[in-house]
Amino acid sequence: MNPRAEFARIVVPSPIKEALTYRVPAGLESALVPGMRVLVPLGKRKVTGIVLELLHESTVREVKEVSGLQDNRPVLDPSLLQLAQWIAQYYLAPLGQVIGAMLPPAMRAEARRTVVALSAADAASGTERRIFELLQRNSGRLELKRLRDELRRRDLSQALARLQACGAIEIRETVPGSRRRQKEPPHLSGAPGAGRRLTLNAEQQKAFEAIDRRLLGGGFETFLVHGVTGSGKTEIYLRAMERVREQGRQSVILVPEISLAPQLLDRLVARFPERVGVLHSALTAAERWNHWWRIARGEVDVVVGARSAIFAPVPRLGLIVVDEEHDPSYKQEEGLCYNARDVAVVRGKISGCPVVLGSATPAIETYENCRQKRFRLLELTKRIRERPLPRIQIADLRSAGASEPAGPPPEHRLISPQLAGLLESNLRRSKQSLVFLNRRGYANFLQCRSCGYVLRCAHCSVTLTYHQQKNTAHCHHCDFRLPAPDTCPGCGWPTLAGIGAGTEQVEQWLRRLFPEARVERMDRDTTGRRGSHERLIRSWESGEIDILIGTQMITKGHDVTGVTLVAALLADLSLNLPDFRAAERTFQLLSQVAGRAGRGDDPGTVIVQTYAPDHYAIEHLVGHDYKGFFDAELEFRRELNYPPFCRLVQLRLDGPRADAVEAKARELRRQLDDFRRRRPGLRGQIEILGPAPAPIGRLRGRYRWQLLLKGKQPSSVLELAGLAPQVLGSSRSVRLHIDVDPYNML
Ligand code: ADP
Numbered sequence: 001m002n003p004r005a006e007f008a009r010i011v012v013p014s015p016i017k018e019a020l021t022y023r024v025p026a027g028l029e030s031a032l033v034p035g036m037r038v039l040v041p042l043g044k045r046k047v048t049g050i051v052l053e054l055l056h057e058s059t060v061r062e063v064k065e066v067s068g069l070q071d072n073r074p075v076l077d078p079s080l081l082q083l084a085q086w087i088a089q090y091y092l093a094p095l096g097q098v099i100g101a102m103l104p105p106a107m108r109a110e111a112r113r114t115v116v117a118l119s120a121a122d123a124a125s126g127t128e129r130r131i132f133e134l135l136q137r138n139s140g141r142l143e144l145k146r147l148r149d150e151l152r153r154r155d156l157s158q159a160l161a162r163l164q165a166c167g168a169i170e171i172r173e174t175v176p177g178s179r180r181r182q183k184e185p186p187h188l189s190g191a192p193g194a195g196r197r198l199t200l201n202a203e204q205q206k207a208f209e210a211i212d213r214r215l216l217g218g219g220f221e222t223f224l225v226h227g228v229t230g231s232g233k234t235e236i237y238l239r240a241m242e243r244v245r246e247q248g249r250q251s252v253i254l255v256p257e258i259s260l261a262p263q264l265l266d267r268l269v270a271r272f273p274e275r276v277g278v279l280h281s282a283l284t285a286a287e288r289w290n291h292w293w294r295i296a297r298g299e300v301d302v303v304v305g306a307r308s309a310i311f312a313p314v315p316r317l318g319l320i321v322v323d324e325e326h327d328p329s330y331k332q333e334e335g336l337c338y339n340a341r342d343v344a345v346v347r348g349k350i351s352g353c354p355v356v357l358g359s360a361t362p363a364i365e366t367y368e369n370c371r372q373k374r375f376r377l378l379e380l381t382k383r384i385r386e387r388p389l390p391r392i393q394i395a396d397l398r399s400a401g402a403s404e405p406a407g408p409p410p411e412h413r414l415i416s417p418q419l420a421g422l423l424e425s426n427l428r429r430s431k432q433s434l435v436f437l438n439r440r441g442y443a444n445f446l447q448c449r450s451c452g453y454v455l456r457c458a459h460c461s462v463t464l465t466y467h468q469q470k471n472t473a474h475c476h477h478c479d480f481r482l483p484a485p486d487t488c489p490g491c492g493w494p495t496l497a498g499i500g501a502g503t504e505q506v507e508q509w510l511r512r513l514f515p516e517a518r519v520e521r522m523d524r525d526t527t528g529r530r531g532s533h534e535r536l537i538r539s540w541e542s543g544e545i546d547i548l549i550g551t552q553m554i555t556k557g558h559d560v561t562g563v564t565l566v567a568a569l570l571a572d573l574s575l576n577l578p579d580f581r582a583a584e585r586t587f588q589l590l591s592q593v594a595g596r597a598g599r600g601d602d603p604g605t606v607i608v609q610t611y612a613p614d615h616y617a618i619e620h621l622v623g624h625d626y627k628g629f630f631d632a633e634l635e636f637r638r639e640l641n642y643p644p645f646c647r648l649v650q651l652r653l654d655g656p657r658a659d660a661v662e663a664k665a666r667e668l669r670r671q672l673d674d675f676r677r678r679r680p681g682l683r684g685q686i687e688i689l690g691p692a693p694a695p696i697g698r699l700r701g702r703y704r705w706q707l708l709l710k711g712k713q714p715s716s717v718l719e720l721a722g723l724a725p726q727v728l729g730s731s732r733s734v735r736l737h738i739d740v741d742p743y744n745m746l
């Protein structure tokens with residue numbers, strides 16, 4: 001017989017890197033399995049931990065004892081535990097933080113109650129009998145806290161654990177309010193017609209069959225469905241998910257933002273009635289908790305959600321789909337930094353199931369992975385029903401209004417006469433137009449015409465955006481707001497003027513130019529309230545809006561057939577950012593927004609207003625030439641040695657005092673240099689850039705410096721970056737933020 005497992009390694013929510021060893025009390029060892037939540041003492045507190053593994057012996061001398069179980073079953077299965085360990089290693093994060101990110105917030109929050117409920121009756125010890133009496137007096141259910149208050153006994157935890165282990169009682173956590181019946185959000189009812197199963201065209205069929213062969217044969221493989229906008233990628237995902245359901249398995253599909261995907265939700269709900277689980281951050285804690293358990297109990301066939309849904313606890317994972325895999329929202333920037341697209345591939349590998357990435361404009365790294373034969377490329381080159389891709393015209397802003405001595409009239413500074421003409425004729429034909437400007441607010445910033453003073457954020461080194469409706473100056477980074485002043489805070493003259501237009505101003509111009517048109521705006525300011533987003537997309541879909549103006553929100557995934565005109569106003573806003581992905585991001589945004597045009601019977605026109613018509617991102621955009629863009633971009637990356645030619649790790653330091661942050665950054669550089677010198681394996685392998693102040697040198701009151709590590713071998717870059725926490729020590733005033741494969745260079 002095996003010796004009994006006397007010890008358990010347990011991950012607790014703390015910055016401690018390693019799991020801690022605890023003793024398993026007698027009576028509990030048969031109930032305890034890896035992945036379970038337990039209550040353990042940590043310092044003076046009791047915290048929730050996750051069992052990582054059980055041990056027969058321990059080298060640690062003084063160990064404390066596990067206080068009790070939190071559930072009857074594991075919350076993380078072995079594959080998710082393995083994934084957690086991979087993430088901790090690759091993203092250089094404490095395991096406790098990783099596991100915290102994997103579980104719904106209610107499992108960690110303090111806002112929950114632990115309830116003890118009666119399920120059988122067979123008591124032994126005095127304490128156990130007392131527990132029973134008390135439960136019976138309270139109709140079999142009691143909050144743990146009250147139980148503790150009433151029975152102040154030292155062996156209470158042990159008695160509870162024993163009763164729980166033999167199934168006499170159940171200990172559950174509930175989230176306040178979760179017992180109320182939850183109203184399904186309106187979209188979960190499914191829209192008429194969304195359930196139609198479409199006959200695949202030849203390209204779709206070929207792509208589906210490649211995935212299907214893998215599903216039938218079993219095993220891991222990553223596919224990239226590179227399909228132009230409107231080529232019918234979704235139908236391929238749905239077919240594959242149907243196959244997975246037939247196999248008695250579950251699929252997980254990630255979308256960039258769930259509120260932007262009502263049409264996909266409709267189709268999922270119609271094709272998998274009552275069997276769709278949703279996970280995303282806009283759900284209340286109670287909703288999330290309920291969905292999470294439904295998924296864990298295997299009560300859904302499909303889980304859909306934003307990036308954190310990659311941790312969905314499905315019991316038998318059969319397929320992962322990442323739609324719009326290039327989208328930057330898959331990158332988590334705060335807390336645990338990870339890229340859900342990359343994690344998806346690793347999870348597929350661990351679980352032995354296929355992973356399908358889809359995009360019209362794949363990330364450079366992803367497409368390169370196809371060329372290196374790590375991923376399999378499946379191409380959809382044509383739109384459904386052979387509809388043509390929209391025609392893209394360039395409006396060169398450099399010449400606009402040049403003939404007029406005082407510059408163009410204000411309404412034409414943003415909306416060129418050419419565009420105004422197209423909008424006019426589109427209105428006359430009762431067609432819809434989409435106007436894209438990736439900047440919200442009324443004016444980009446406020447400047448004094450007399451003294452040049454510019455209104456800046458009190459906490460960040462950025463200018464404040466002027467919002468006319470609320471009459472505020474607003475920081476888009478930290479949410480700081482000022483009532484817009486009437487006079488210049490610098491010189492006192494009433495000469496503050498807005499410079500550079502945002503969506504709010506464009507909306508105003510459009511309403512003035514086309515007073516009879518139904519104009520709406522979609523950006524973060526108009527979609528703040530829950531459901532307002534969806535309402536806008538719905539009225540856009542049903543043709544109740546003639547002209548929709550918006551930020552990048554309008555570039556994503558909706559399929560509206562009435563749209564025949566798309567305009568990008570200042571197409572190169574994203575081109576000028578100090579970020580090596582600026583060209584890629586611009587190409588993707590513009591291709592996606594252009595892809596909204598001409599999805600119905602009438603062909604689409606796109607007009608791109610730019611100051612940089614000769615830039616390769618714009619040139620290849622016009623020709624719908626992803627491969628041309630990819631080749632040009634790859635050359636640029638090769639020359640400057642950026643991904644996919646190297647791995648990057650960004651080390652960012654921030655703190656309230658500029659000199660302290662700078663000093664720590666310089667010290668970090670010195671120590672990393674030292675270490676690199678002493679390790680022959682790392683010499684010449686890794687380039688260290690910086691330290692330098694971040695492009696946004698101060699954010700939310702904290703000064704920011706950064707270093708960038710670059711190297712061919714991921715393992716050596718990670719090894720070096722992994723030293724940073726030790727160098728920083730436990731400095732409270734300067735924080736270290738490690739970002740592996742960073743997206744945000746600002
Ligand atoms: P993508 O995601 O590639 O941009 P979608 O999946 O949104 O494209 O499909 C575009 C439109 O074509 C949708 O309205 C969809 O219902 C329709 N469609 C997809 N496949 C077919 C098909 N085989 N036959 C007819 N219509 C299809």
Ligand code: ZN
Binds near residue numbers: 475477
């Ligand atoms: Zn700010």
